[in-house]
Amino acid sequence: MYVEFQQLPAHSRVWIYQANKVFNEQELTFIQSYLKQAVQDWNAHGAPLASSFQIRYNQIIVIAVDEHLHAASGCSIDASTGWFKDLAFQMGINFFDRSVALVQEDSLILFPLLGIKQVVAKGKISPDSLIAIPQVKDLADYRAHWPAQANDSWLKKYFVAASV
Template identity: 85%
Template structure:
């Protein structure tokens, strides 16, 4: 069952999907319509899940579910992953992109994961740069720590030497 994203509790479980490019207006409307119906029908072993989604930077989709209402099962999580495989096929996109996403105002700049050290050395990302991190503990963590400063993310290892 679909609920408004802001109505989900702090303990809600969260998944973050990053597309390899930003959506245009038509794609954004399509994604919203698709996901609203998918979340509305989402269930675990026949029991409706209280879930929602949010689109950020026209490129990242955050899915959340209140597991105190009913826990997501392996099958229901697989079903949600299937939504993104289907959307990717229909839209010609990749929702499993593992690039490092630098937040610049209302946009993302993607850098290949394997080249992130070089990008940092070149100064494109610094310790205080905002990064759209791919994982959070729960909705409370998402609301308070996302996006994260690079020095507070998994990228912190690249800034240790510079801060000594």
């Protein structure tokens, strides 16, 4: 059952999907329509899931569900992953991109994960850079700490080495 994103409680569970490109207006409209229907119909063993989505930077989709009403089951989580596989097939967009997303004002700069140590060493990402981290504890964590400063993320290990 679709719920407005801002109405979901702080304890809601969150999944973050990052696309490998910025959505154009046509893609954005299609994704919003697709996900609104998918979330509306989302259920766990027949029980509707109070859930929603949010699109950030025209490139990142955040899915949230209030599990206090009904917990998302393995099958329902698989179904939500299936939405993004289907969208990827229909639109030619990779929603399982593992690049590091640097936030620059209202857009993202993606850096390949395998070369991130060199990106940090070159100063393209600094400890206070904002990073669109791929995982958060819950909706409260998302609202309070997303995007996160690089030094408060898994990238902090590269700044310790860089400053020694």
